[in-house]
Amino acid sequence: MKLTRVGDSQEIDAEVTSRDGNMVRVRIGDRELVVEFTPNADGGGILAIDGRRYPVYGARRKESIFISVGPASFEFKPAEASSRRRARGLAAAEIVAPMPGKVLKVMVRDGDLVEAGQALVVIEAMKMETTLAAESAALVKHVRVAEGDAVDHGAVLIELSPAPASSTRESAPRA
Amino acid sequence: MARLTKLLIANRGEIALRIIRSARLFGLKTVAVYSAADAKSVHVGAADEAIAIGPPEAAKSYLDIAAIISAAKQAGADAIHPGYGFLSERPEFAQAAADAQIVFVGPRPEVMAALGNKVAARRIAVAAAVPVVPGIEAAEISAAREFGATVGYPILIKAAAGGGGRGMRVVAEAGQLETALEAAAREAAAAFGDGRIFIEKYLAHPRHIEIQILGDDHGNVIALGERDCSIQRRHQKIVEESPAPGLSEAMRAKMIDAALKLARAAHYTNAGTTEFLVEGDNFYFLEVNARLQVEHPVTEMRFGCDLVCEQLRVASGDAVSEPAAPSGAAIECRINAEDPEHDFRPATGTVLHLSVPGGPGVRFDSHLVRGAEVTPWYDGLLGKLICYGADREEARGRLVDALGEFALLGVTNNAAYLRDIIASEQFRDARLSTHFIDEFFSGWKIASGEIDAAIVAAAITAGDTQAESAAPRASNDRHSPWDSLHNFELWGSRR
Numbered sequence: 001m002k003l004t005r006v007g008d009s010q011e012i013d014a015e016v017t018s019r020d021g022n023m024v025r026v027r028i029g030d031r032e033l034v035v036e037f038t039p040n041a042d043g044g045g046i047l048a049i050d051g052r053r054y055p056v057y058g059a060r061r062k063e064s065i066f067i068s069v070g071p072a073s074f075e076f077k078p079a080e081a082s083s084r085r086r087a088r089g090l091a092a093a094e095i096v097a098p099m100p101g102k103v104l105k106v107m108v109r110d111g112d113l114v115e116a117g118q119a120l121v122v123i124e125a126m127k128m129e130t131t132l133a134a135e136s137a138a139l140v141k142h143v144r145v146a147e148g149d150a151v152d153h154g155a156v157l158i159e160l161s162p163a164p165a166s167s168t169r170e171s172a173p174r175a
Numbered sequence: 176m177a178r179l180t181k182l183l184i185a186n187r188g189e190i191a192l193r194i195i196r197s198a199r200l201f202g203l204k205t206v207a208v209y210s211a212a213d214a215k216s217v218h219v220g221a222a223d224e225a226i227a228i229g230p231p232e233a234a235k236s237y238l239d240i241a242a243i244i245s246a247a248k249q250a251g252a253d254a255i256h257p258g259y260g261f262l263s264e265r266p267e268f269a270q271a272a273a274d275a276q277i278v279f280v281g282p283r284p285e286v287m288a289a290l291g292n293k294v295a296a297r298r299i300a301v302a303a304a305v306p307v308v309p310g311i312e313a314a315e316i317s318a319a320r321e322f323g324a325t326v327g328y329p330i331l332i333k334a335a336a337g338g339g340g341r342g343m344r345v346v347a348e349a350g351q352l353e354t355a356l357e358a359a360a361r362e363a364a365a366a367f368g369d370g371r372i373f374i375e376k377y378l379a380h381p382r383h384i385e386i387q388i389l390g391d392d393h394g395n396v397i398a399l400g401e402r403d404c405s406i407q408r409r410h411q412k413i414v415e416e417s418p419a420p421g422l423s424e425a426m427r428a429k430m431i432d433a434a435l436k437l438a439r440a441a442h443y444t445n446a447g448t449t450e451f452l453v454e455g456d457n458f459y460f461l462e463v464n465a466r467l468q469v470e471h472p473v474t475e476m477r478f479g480c481d482l483v484c485e486q487l488r489v490a491s492g493d494a495v496s497e498p499a500a501p502s503g504a505a506i507e508c509r510i511n512a513e514d515p516e517h518d519f520r521p522a523t524g525t526v527l528h529l530s531v532p533g534g535p536g537v538r539f540d541s542h543l544v545r546g547a548e549v550t551p552w553y554d555g556l557l558g559k560l561i562c563y564g565a566d567r568e569e570a571r572g573r574l575v576d577a578l579g580e581f582a583l584l585g586v587t588n589n590a591a592y593l594r595d596i597i598a599s600e601q602f603r604d605a606r607l608s609t610h611f612i613d614e615f616f617s618g619w620k621i622a623s624g625e626i627d628a629a630i631v632a633a634a635i636t637a638g639d640t641q642a643e644s645a646a647p648r649a650s651n652d653r654h655s656p657w658d659s660l661h662n663f664e665l666w667g668s669r670r
Binding site for chain 2: 028037049054055066068078099100105125
């Protein structure tokens with residue numbers, strides 16, 4: 001199956017190819033690993049790979065697969081879920097809130113032309129400011145939020161459309 | 176002064192729990208307050224009483240002075256401990272408590288007002304002949320430009336009322352000044368309700384070393400050694416230790432002397448921390464944190480004391496006395512809900528599994544339990560792991576092992592990052608400065624072996640739902656009304 005690590009766009013192709021007791025064969029891309037997985041009483045287990053033993057825990061929740069390896073924490077999603085999100089318009093067509101928070105500042109207006117890397121909106125979450133920028137040159141189709149708005153994780157803040165081919169570096173004039 | 180009987184803790188999370196524990200030891204009844212987002216939090220159950228004070232928004236709950244004072248009156252509390260953050264350094268909160276005949280466990284409001292403002296605190300330091308970093312009190316862009324041109328870039332912009340790195344900006348060149356001033360003022364206004372800013376010279380390679388002080392109502396002030404808190408990300412401390420490695424006895428004595436002079440000049444009472452930047456043989460006063468610090472446990476472990484109990488003693492009118500000589504070394508690291516591989520982006524989630532380390536010299540101050548929700552409403556501190564040793568290497572070894580035993584499933588966190596820092600030769604060799612992270616740990620990634628292990632575990636977890644339907648399941652236990660986690664399955668629950 002295809003997985004993506006949350007925060008990473010790269011797809012990982014991984015599957016259990018065979019399982020015999022505690023011995024598990026796993027294919028990751030074109031590599032094959034033979035691992036020994038020994039469950040523990042507390043719901044986790046010990047994963048032995050190449051002579052190293054890792055304490056691991058795993059759980060599925062909603063569409064995520066949560067994994068911990070020692071102190072390292074991971075969240076994976078099936079790639080279908082990620083591409084569904086992209087189909088909904090993540091691919092630079094929309095600026096979405098990466099987490100719940102408050103809109104502190106909106107730097108653009110409908111009709112503005114923006115450059116790659118240009119700051120569009122600042123949100124505050126967990127007492128930290130995060131600036132969201134355009135991934136590529138674009139035309140601001142619609143600003144959906146105003147300063148002071150509370151927004152949920154994944155909320156669309158700004159809709160973008162491709163910048164017109166003839167566009168100059170200047171933004172549309174402001175009132 | 177009348178003896179205290181009942182303490183309201185105006186905070187949440189690990190610090191609320193930590194204060195409740197000491198208050199109980201001190202013989203006090205405890206009252207927790209909580210927002211709607213924290214109704215199921217551990218501190219609520221740990222106290223003798225708990226009072227809901229408002230919705231999740233901090234401004235309408237943990238920052239609502241009237242709501243907290245009214246809860247204290249309702250419960251008949253005769254003292255309030257503010258913890259750190261939230262209202263802990265708001266003079267108007269200390270004043271409101273005093274007005275309600277409730278003892279505030281902290282400095283007097285006028286002392287807090289003087290020290291809480293960086294600009295005013297700096298004036299007190301200068302008057303007490305304590306060295307300060309060159310800087311100006313200015314919000315005007317023209318004055319800022321002139322200062323930048325005089326001392327040279329980079330320069331540092333801070334919130335006058337600030338703390339915890341919020342509202343702080345490093346300006347590398349004149350061209351960035353205006354934007355940075357604006358952002359700093361906005362962040363300061365949002366975080367502290369006070370948009371005034373302060374500009375100072377940016378030291379190239381400083382260490383952050385602070386002195387713990389404790390003053391009483393009889394004019395005595397003592398110092399409880401130093402803490403080195405140089406390792407910071409986004410200007411927020413993530414690793415703290417005591418003693419400060421390599422700090423000479425002479426420097427330590429000078430810094431303690433300066434901290435005590437400043438505390439006496441300010442008529443300081445209760446626990447506080449004087450922060451300094453240290454570069455070479457020079458040290459510069461930074462600010463006073465007029466409250467208990469997040470990192471106070473490293474001091475407790477070396478001095479064998481309980482600083483919250485000391486605070487309660489002072490608040491009861493007792494005098495402080497010189498502490499016994501400290502021994503050993505202690506190191507703390509802050510486990511935060513954040514993604515160190517992606518610019519420390521804050522994370523939220525539900526704790527699906529928690530493994531807590533143990534053993535001699537290991538202390539874990541945390542409010543985490545299985546099922547706890549980490550919400551976006553408050554800061555992301557999940558817990559503090561503190562290790563003590565006869566010397567720094569023993570403490571460091573214990574901390575590396577303790578972090579290795581730690582596991583938190585369901586909330587992205589920085590524990591593996593902290594383990595790699597504590598285990599690094601740069602940390603072993605104490606190559607400490609506030610640029611430690613930038614110099615040695617920018618672009619950090621989880622080791623490839625651990626990523627492989629995670630992918631394998633993910634593949635097994637994903638495969639498990641399709642296969643193994645014939646495996647015996649305990650059908651009742653996951654439908655328990657007590658278990659809020661019945662909608663997910665750990666591997667073990669199906670075996």
